[in-house]
Each structure stands twice: as structure tokens, then as C-alpha cells.
Amino acid sequence: xxxxxxxxxxxxxxxxxxxxxxxxxxxxxxxxxxxxxRNAIAEILITDxxxxxxxxxxxxxxxxxxxxxxxxxxxxxxxxxxxxESLRQAATLIAxxxxxxxxxHTIVIDELDTEIVPGVALLSSRPLEIGMExxxxxxxxxxxxxxxxxxxxxxxxxxxxxxAGRVVLRLLSPESYRRLRGGRVRPPTDLSPLPDPLPAxxxxxxxEHDVVLGVPDHATAAHTWQxxxxxxxxxxxxxxxxxxxxxxxLEAARQATQAVCAPYRILPTEFRSAFHRRVExxxxxxxxxxxxxxxxxxxxxxxxxxxxxxxxxxxxxxVLASPCD
Numbered sequence: 037x038x039x040x041x042x043x044x045x046x047x048x049x050x051x052x053x054x055x056x057x058x059x060x061x062x063x064x065x066x067x068x069x070x071x072x073x074r075n076a077i078a079e080i081l082i083t084d085x086x087x088x089x090x091x092x093x094x095x096x097x098x099x100x101x102x103x104x105x106x107x108x109x110x111x112x113x114x115x116x117x118x119x120x121e122s123l124r125q126a127a128t129l130i131a132x133x134x135x136x137x138x139x140x141h142t143i144v145i146d147e148l149d150t151e152i153v154p155g156v157a158l159l160s161s162r163p164l165e166i167g168m169e170x171x172x173x174x175x176x177x178x179x180x181x182x183x184x185x186x187x188x189x190x191x192x193x194x195x196x197x198x199x200a201g202r203v204v205l206r207l208l209s210p211e212s213y214r215r216l217r218g219g220r221v222r223p224p225t226d227l228s229p230l231p232d233p234l235p236a237x238x239x240x241x242x243x244e245h246d247v248v249l250g251v252p253d254h255a256t257a258a259h260t261w262q263x264x265x266x267x268x269x270x271x272x273x274x275x276x277x278x279x280x281x282x283x284x285x286l287e288a289a290r291q292a293t294q295a296v297c298a299p300y301r302i303l304p305t306e307f308r309s310a311f312h313r314r315v316e317x318x319x320x321x322x323x324x325x326x327x328x329x330x331x332x333x334x335x336x337x338x339x340x341x342x343x344x345x346x347x348x349x350x351x352x353x354x355v356l357a358s359p360c361d
Contacts, residue, residue: 059086061096063165070139071132072125075275078104081118082125085133091175093130095168097122097191101159105246105271109303110360114157114164116199116304119150119191120286123201126168127187131207135182142213144206145282151306152199154358167192174204183207217314223267223276224318231262240294240301245269248288249295249323259296263288263321263343280315282351289341289353292325296339302357305336309353313345321345328354335359 066080074080084096099118102108106115124145131137169190176184184206191198214221231250233239239247246269249261265280267273272284290304315321321343328338335358342352 059094061086061094061165061167063096063098067125067129071129073128073143073275074125076270079271079274080125081122082129085126085129087134091172093126093134093170093172095126095129095170097126097166097168099164099166101161101163107242108159110301112158112360113154113303114159116150116152116157116307117283117286117290119152119199119201120148120307121283122166122168122191123148123150123187123189123203124283126170126189127203127205130170130172130187131182131185131205135185135207137182137207140210142208142210144208144213144216145203146206146311147202147204148282148286148309148311149203149307150199150201153197154303154305156193156196156198164193166198167194181207217278220316221278223278224316227265227267227318228320230264230266233264234261234291234295238295238298239291241291247291248272248284249291257324259292259325261292261295261323263315263323265317265321267317277317278314280317280321282309282311285309285311285315285343285351286353288323288343289355292323292341293337293339293355293357296325296327297337297357297359301360302337303360304355304357306356307353309351311351313348313350315343315345315350319345321350 062084067082069075072080072082081097082095083098086094088094099114106118109115128143131143171188172185174186175182187203189201233244233247234249234251236244236247239249241247248264250264252262294302323343325339325341328340330338337357339355343350
């Protein structure tokens with residue numbers, strides 16, 4: 037590192053590191069929308085991206101102090117689902133930018149794991165600037181093109197470990213995606229009316245519009261709900277979709293875990309999620325949650341959340357959560 041009193045210009049996003057100088061991430065602008073699959077600029081978290089080795093990358097992300105949907109938990113912590121959304125955007129950008137995946141190809145998430153350190157995720161008087169140290173492994177190829185890989189990332193707040201994540205991706209051409217979806221590649225137009233929402237306080241939300249769990253229309257087992265699919269939601273459905281996005285299912289897992297722990301407010305610290313098949317928007321999806329025993333007699337709670345459609349398992353998520361008191 038050179039020592040000088042002369043300020044150096046801020047590096048532009050995606051610029052190579054200067055020889056003989058420390059590599060600094062930039063937080064002054066967001067990534068282009070098409071590189072992270074977001075329509076609204078306000079929903080873009082990634083601010084910088086650099087290749088450090090063939091399959092090693094460094095990215096910057098910024099979390100706002102307040103967000104339209106990913107609101108602070110109990111007024112103290114950044115929303116842990118921002119880890120998942122940051123990882124999803126980072127993986128998408130890496131695929132588009134560094135592995136030359138065409139924008140018309142569909143990026144399918146098969147697995148998504150995240151964890152966060154509560155003491156490092158506390159709110160402050162400034163937006164949170166994050167460095168993401170990313171390694172891509174388990175590459176799959178077909179006819180010379182990358183068709184899938186795994187992203188593993190550490191998230192740092194300065195030099196302090198904030199959290200980590202892992203996402204398994206498939207990269208599908210329009211033809212491959214059409215085969216996977218059986219031709220259902222357009223947003224459905226004949227959606228059923230939304231079920232009444234679970235009370236917002238039980239789901240851990242401030243606004244009923246943000247509740248994705250519906251009160252069942254008939255008597256069912258405890259901790260079972262119907263997924264509420266609202267394609268007009270400005271964040272969960274940032275752009276038209278032909279299936280329920282993975283982030284909606286993660287939100288369902290979070291809300292189901294909060295409902296199991298109600299009336300106590302919880303902070304989810306880990307998600308271990310698998311997406312077995314696409315969840316159709318025009319068919320009922322049933323969400324079920326079960327509290328699991330833990331070997332350690334601590335205050336942490338473990339909940340398994342599943343989503344089933346037409347009696348077939350569509351996704352499952354193991355959520356670990358700590359009390360907010």
C-alpha cells in the first residue's frame with residue numbers, strides 16, 4: 037500500500053485493481069438492473085464487482101437502514117433475508133458478467149443456504165457497506181458453455197465476519213427452460229382470489245400487504261397455511277414471473293417460523309433451503325411448519341418449513357432463530 041496525502045479516485049465498478057495499490061470496493065452506484073434481475077433500481081444491492089482469480093470474485097453490496105419490505109427486525113437488526121437477496125444478486129451478476137451467460141437464459145436456484153451473526157448485523161447511523169468474498173465451484177458444462185455452478189460467499193462488515201451463504205444454480209437456455217416448465221413460461225392470468233392473510237403481528241410483519249401466509253379456508257393441522265401469491269407486490273414480484281420466486285418461499289419460511297414462535301419475536305439466523313420444483317402461481321401451495329428438538333439446551337429455535345403443491349414437495353427450509361429480547 038502506498039502512503040500519500042493525495043486522494044486517489046474511486047475505482048469504477050468492475051474495474052481491475054490497480055497494481056501496487058490496495059483494492060477498494062466502491063459503494064457509490066448500483067449494478068445495472070439486467071445483471072441482477074431487478075427492475076426497480078431501489079431493489080439493487082450490489083455496488084461493485086471484481087474478478088480476483090478465475091473463479092474467485094469480490095463484490096460490494098449496500099444495505100439501507102430502512103427498506104420498503106426488508107425492514108429492520110425489532111428496530112435493531114438488518115433483515116437477515118438481505119443476505120439471501122445479496123447472494124442471489126451476486127450469483128446472477130457473476131453468471132452474466134464473468135461466465136457469459138446470456139440474459140435470455142434463465143437462472144434457476146436449486147439450493148440456498150445463509151447465516152448471519154446477530155451482533156454484527158446491528159443497525160447503525162449509516163447504510164451498511166458489505167464486502168462479499170465469493171468462490172464459485174462445481175461447474176457444469178455442456179458443449180463448452182457453463183450450465184451450472186455453486187457460489188460460496190463470506191460477507192464482511194469492514195474486516196468483521198457478518199455472515200455467509202451458498203447457492204446452487206442451474207443456467208438454462210430458453211429451450212431447456214421451456215422443457216423444464218412444460219411450456220408454462222408466461223405469467224398466468226387466471227389467479228384465484230388471495231386467501232385472507234394471517235394477522236400481520238403473528239407473521240412478524242407491520243403491513244398485511246406483506247404477509248405471504250393465508251388463513252386456510254377450512255380446518256387443518258396447526259401451523260399450516262396457504263401461500264398468498266400476490267403478483268402486484270412491488271418487491272416480491274419486482275418483475276413478471278411464470279412461477280413463485282425463491283425469495284417469496286424464503287419469506288414464507290421466515291413468517292412460518294415467526295408464527296410458530298409467536299407471541300415472541302424472533303431473529304432468523306440460518307436458512308438451509310432446497311427448491312425441488314417450481315411453485316406454480318395458479319395452484320394452491322400449502323405451507324407447513326414443525327418445531328424440531330435441538331441437542332443444545334439454548335434459547336435457539338429450529339423449525340422445518342415445507343411447501344407442497346398437488347401433494348408433492350416443492351421446497352423445504354430449515355430455519356434457526358434466536359429470540360429478540
